[in-house]
Amino acid sequence: MTLFKLLPLLACIALAGCESTTFESMPAGVSDACPANWPGGWIAVDDQGHDDPDFAVFVGPQCAIENVSAADKTPASSALKPMFWHNAGHDYALLGVIDSYTLMAEKRDADSVPAPGYFMLRWEIENQQMALRAPAHKRIATLIVNGAIDGSVERKKDRSLHNVINANPEQLRTLLQAIDLYDDSKPSRLRWTGPARKTLDTTLIKLRKQKADAEKKH
Numbered sequence: 512m513t514l515f516k517l518l519p520l521l522a523c524i525a526l527a528g529c530e531s532t533t534f535e536s537m538p539a540g541v542s543d544a545c546p547a548n549w550p551g552g553w554i555a556v557d558d559q560g561h562d563d564p565d566f567a568v569f570v571g572p573q574c575a576i577e578n579v580s581a582a583d584k585t586p587a588s589s590a591l592k593p594m595f596w597h598n599a600g601h602d603y604a605l606l607g608v609i610d611s612y613t614l615m616a617e618k619r620d621a622d623s624v625p626a627p628g629y630f631m632l633r634w635e636i637e638n639q640q641m642a643l644r645a646p647a648h649k650r651i652a653t654l655i656v657n658g659a660i661d662g663s664v665e666r667k668k669d670r671s672l673h674n675v676i677n678a679n680p681e682q683l684r685t686l687l688q689a690i691d692l693y694d695d696s697k698p699s700r701l702r703w704t705g706p707a708r709k710t711l712d713t714t715l716i717k718l719r720k721q722k723a724d725a726e727k728k729h
Contacts, residue, residue: 534676544595546595552705598684
């Protein structure tokens with residue numbers, strides 16, 4: 512799935528058989544209030560800074576996320592509503608694991624799906640681009656194995672690696688204030704197309720045509 516090769520973050524929306532970290536609970540102090548700069552259309556941006564029409568979402572007024580990607584399109588009834596948290600100068604979006612797989616229309620063997628919990632992504636928006644960072648999965652696995660964090664590290668049949676961090680809301684808030692668990696490498700990005708769904712749809716049609724025409728030339 513292009514998004515998760517491209518966005519190891521919303522890869523937290525549906526990590527496809529590699530590495531993931533989930534949290535048993537949400538940290539104390541989360542809110543369902545939708546940030547003012549989230550609603551509207553968003554298109555994935557590739558490593559070269561170009562729009563990638565293979566993945567796009569539309570975020571409604573209350574921050575319900577609808578997947579409008581061509582291959583993975585799901586009905587609005589499957590929209591995912593994140594929770595939000597601000598901590599130590601950073602903003603986070605929390606996404607329920609099961610609902611995330613539903614949003615991405617991701618069909619996986621039951622053994623390869625992480626247990627119920629939450630994906631938590633660090634985000635920031637600047638110049639109409641959303642930068643997304645996933646947890647540093649390998650570093651977290653090492654911390655768990657060494658006993659620095661309470662949790663488990665599990666390898667599934669598909670050879671994917673899943674970390675689960677066990678902590679109640681207050682413990683999790685304290686943990687995330689004490690240790691930076693997030694990947695500091697180049698973030699994944701989404702570009703805002705504007706507040707209207709029609710603008711997103713029109714942009715996607717144009718980009719997909721351009722992509723199809725380019726592929727015909729090769």
